[in-house]
Amino acid sequence: MKPVLDELKIFTGNSHPALANSVCEYLDIPLGQAEVFKFANDNTFVRIQENVRQRDVFIIQPTSFPVNDNLMELLIMIDACKRASAGRITAVIPYYGYGRTDKKDQPRVPITARLVADLLTAAGADRVLTVDLHAGQIQGFFNIPVDELTALPILADYFEKKEIRDLVVVAVDIGISKKARDVADRLHAPLAIIEKRRVGNNEITETMNVIGDVEGKVALTFDDEIATGGTIVNAATALAEHGVTEVFCCVTHPVLSGMAPQLMAKSNFSEIVVSDTIPVPPEKRNGKIKVLSVAPLLGEAIFRIHKGLSVGEMFN
Ligand code: R5P
Numbered sequence: 625m626k627p628v629l630d631e632l633k634i635f636t637g638n639s640h641p642a643l644a645n646s647v648c649e650y651l652d653i654p655l656g657q658a659e660v661f662k663f664a665n666d667n668t669f670v671r672i673q674e675n676v677r678q679r680d681v682f683i684i685q686p687t688s689f690p691v692n693d694n695l696m697e698l699l700i701m702i703d704a705c706k707r708a709s710a711g712r713i714t715a716v717i718p719y720y721g722y723g724r725t726d727k728k729d730q731p732r733v734p735i736t737a738r739l740v741a742d743l744l745t746a747a748g749a750d751r752v753l754t755v756d757l758h759a760g761q762i763q764g765f766f767n768i769p770v771d772e773l774t775a776l777p778i779l780a781d782y783f784e785k786k787e788i789r790d791l792v793v794v795a796v797d798i799g800i801s802k803k804a805r806d807v808a809d810r811l812h813a814p815l816a817i818i819e820k821r822r823v824g825n826n827e828i829t830e831t832m833n834v835i836g837d838v839e840g841k842v843a844l845t846f847d848d849e850i851a852t853g854g855t856i857v858n859a860a861t862a863l864a865e866h867g868v869t870e871v872f873c874c875v876t877h878p879v880l881s882g883m884a885p886q887l888m889a890k891s892n893f894s895e896i897v898v899s900d901t902i903p904v905p906p907e908k909r910n911g912k913i914k915v916l917s918v919a920p921l922l923g924e925a926i927f928r929i930h931k932g933l934s935v936g937e938m939f940n
Contacts, residue, residue, distance in 0.1 A: 632930045633679045635672065635705075637697035640903050643718065643919055644684040650923030656681075658704075660697055668696050670704045678711040680930050682753070684922070687721030687740070688879065688902040695721060695740065699747040706748030714929060715749040718901035718918060719849075719877045723758035726765075741765035753925055755901050755918060756848050756876040759799075771935045773925055775899040776803060778916050779874040780810040782897055783844055792816050792841040792868075794834075796859040804846040807874070811844070818859050839867035849877035850898070853884035857891045870894055877901050878915070880908050888912055 635656040636644030648655045657673035683705070685698040698715060705713050725736035737758075744752065745768055752770045757763065763770040783791075791813040795804030797820040808815040816836025843863045845856055860871045871893055878898035880888075888896055889910040897914045898904065904915050921938075928935050 631679045632926070633674075633676055633681045633710075634926070635681065635683050635701060637670075637683070637685045637694065637701055639685045639688060639694040639697065640718070640900075642903060643686075643900055643917075643922075646917060646919030647684060647923045647926065650920050651927060658701065660701065668693070668700050670697070670700045672701075672704050672708055675708075676705055677709040680712050680714075681705050681710040682714045682716050682926050682929075684716040684718070686719035686902055687717055688719045688877075689881070691721040695743075699743055702744070702747040702749050712750045713748055714751040714753055714926075715744055716753045716922060716926070718755045718922065719879075720754050720757055720762065723762055726759050726762055735765075737762050738765040751929065753922070753929065755899070755921070756803075758848055771925060771929065773918075773921055773935070774803075774939070775876045775901065775916075775918050775921065776806055777810065777939070778899060778918065778921065779846075779876070779897055780807050782914075782916060783872065783874065784811055788842050788844075788872075790841045790869075792836070792838050792843050794818060794836075794838065794843050794845045794859065794863065796820060796845050796847045796855050800847050803848070807844070807846050813844070816843070818862060820855060820858070834862055834866045838863055841868055843868040843871045845871065845873045847873075847875045849879050850875045850884055850888070850896075851879045851881050853880070853887040853891075856893075856896075857887050860892050864892055873897065878904050878908075878913070880904065884908075885910055885913075 633656045635658045637660045659671045683701050687695045722736040722740050755773045793808035793813050793815050795801035795817045801817050805815050816838050819832040845859050863871050872895050873893045874897040876899050885908045896912050899918045900915050925935050
């Protein structure tokens with residue numbers, strides 16, 4: 625019999641098979657076989673089609689659009705692996721949906737990011753591997769180990785190669801300023817911050833002040849996700865009003881909901897660089913969007929978790 629956790633197995637649901645395949649290519653192993661589909665009555669069904677007994681199982685599934693379906697697939701896949709006697713199950717969630725609902729900041733609202741953490745643990749996940757959480761504190765919603773990776777070096781390296789003169793990195797709201805500071809440090813550029821305020825719960829943002837010196841510079845805005853696109857497009861407009869000569873954008877998660885792709889196309893961004901934590905289908909792509917892959921990052925982290933090596937060392 626194989627020793628416990630000797631063999632690494634990777635499975636995926638329907639959320640982002642292309643990313644799972646790229647991770648398997650990096651690791652030079654085949655993607656595990658699994659059926660994941662819906663019956664006519666809208667119930668999701670899963671069958672793991674190979675032996676996972678005592679194996680080290682990783683299920684790659686960003687909980688992106690359709691969020692509830694993808695989350696449910698992930699939970700059911702974890703349950704199927706647990707009941708098939710997997711040795712250890714890691715939920716690999718490159719984009720953690722519901723991450724923005726992470727605090728009780730109004731009366732009678734839920735903390736859904738915590739509820740999702742409880743659901744994953746109840747289903748049988750032993751560990752979580754994720755990328756750029758909306759708030760790092762979400763790690764503490766879990767009582768199982770969470771490894772949070774960042775796509776920030778991948779995005780920053782892309783712009784470093786462009787050797788842009790007079791660059792200023794811009795955090796598009798105060799919440800993202802610490803990560804934007806890391807991008808600025810990597811690029812040896814100063815940091816500016818936009819004070820953004822949301823109006824109600826309807827996803828409309830109103831850009832407020834630009835804090836810092838941006839006039840005559842090339843701006844690189846940084847944020848964790850583009851959802852409606854309102855935040856970054858308002859940021860680009862505010863920066864143009866404050867005299868930047870050109871504006872680029874980098875963002876980890878391309879949620880790109882509703883009219884966001886059209887909004888981006890019309891914006892004054894020269895280029896919008898995102899990662900592939902979420903699939904970007906051809907109809908959402910336009911000449912301005914460049915997608916960089918996190919597959920090597922995830923593949924390396926999976927290898928290290930499997931071998932019991934440090935994940936933190938990847939970022940030193
Ligand atoms: C918000 O706090 C986040 O950091 C992003 O700024 C936000 O999720 C972007 O949303 P939208 O594109 O809809 O403005």
